[in-house]
Amino acid sequence: MNALQLLQVRVTPRNAERPLFPDLTVTIPAGEVLTLMGPSGIGKSTLVDFIGGHLGPGFRATGRVLLNGRDMTALPAEARGIGILFQDAVLFPHLSVGDNLAFGLSGAVRGRRDRRRKVEDALDRAGLPGFYDRDPATLSGGQRARVALMRALLAEPRALLLDEPFAKLDPELRQEIRAFVLDHVRARDIPVLMVTHDASDAEAAGGPRISL
Numbered sequence: 001m002n003a004l005q006l007l008q009v010r011v012t013p014r015n016a017e018r019p020l021f022p023d024l025t026v027t028i029p030a031g032e033v034l035t036l037m038g039p040s041g042i043g044k045s046t047l048v049d050f051i052g053g054h055l056g057p058g059f060r061a062t063g064r065v066l067l068n069g070r071d072m073t074a075l076p077a078e079a080r081g082i083g084i085l086f087q088d089a090v091l092f093p094h095l096s097v098g099d100n101l102a103f104g105l106s107g108a109v110r111g112r113r114d115r116r117r118k119v120e121d122a123l124d125r126a127g128l129p130g131f132y133d134r135d136p137a138t139l140s141g142g143q144r145a146r147v148a149l150m151r152a153l154l155a156e157p158r159a160l161l162l163d164e165p166f167a168k169l170d171p172e173l174r175q176e177i178r179a180f181v182l183d184h185v186r187a188r189d190i191p192v193l194m195v196t197h198d199a200s201d202a203e204a205a206g207g208p209r210i211s212l
């Protein structure tokens with residue numbers, strides 16, 4: 001099944017007796033954007049970390065993560081093929097914009113010229129043609145957000161997790177970047193989980209919603 005599935009996922013902080021949220025079982029089919037909401041501190045980011053394989057030592061987790069029918073739970077993050085976009089789009093400051101994107105490229109793309117062309121294509125799609133050699137420090141917040149999304153997509157993830165990716169953008173830019181992100185992830189036909197506090201994000205995503 002082409003889907004991201006969570007089966008009876010439960011995450012408990014090591015210093016606590018109770019799990020953060022009731023056992024969670026959910027299926028996100030390819031092409032669907034599922035919105036995850038819930039109060040601050042309930043464990044949304046922790047769940048994203050668990051799915052991506054980045055859960056810190058401060059937590060215990062049970063349950064399973066399946067991607068396209070394969071059990072990912074025991075695999076390290078880099079072997080899962082799950083992309084994550086965080087609210088702070090952190091680009092490597094010592095690399096050019098283009099080299100930041102090349103860093104995201106799937107290892108399957110070999111050869112300097114092919115890699116360069118893929119990155120140039122991504123910059124075009126991001127509306128940033130000619131930005132290859134730019135210093136990331138010279139980008140606006142919106143430009144940085146677009147580069148971060150493109151970097152996540154260049155890895156050709158089989159699923160994508162968006163952890164409040166628009167939270168730090170001002171309202172006008174937020175709408176623009178949200179449309180940009182949703183257009184690009186929908187075009188991929190992969191399962192997407194989007195964490196947000198904002199009901200208008202959920203509306204724009206158009207998919208089902210769950211609350212922790």
Ligand SMILES: Nc1ncnc2c1ncn2[C@@H]1O[C@H](COP(=O)(O)OP(=O)(O)OP(=O)(O)O)[C@@H](O)[C@H]1O
Nearest residue numbers: 013014039040041042043044045046047056058059
């Ligand atoms: N390293 C850690 N060890 C143990 N508990 C932690 C650790 N980091 C965070 N927590 C606790 O885990 C809980 C879940 O935090 P998390 O950031 O996942 O919540 P959230 O729902 O994403 O919140 P927000 O909406 O504010 O971002 C919080 O109650 C937090 O205090």
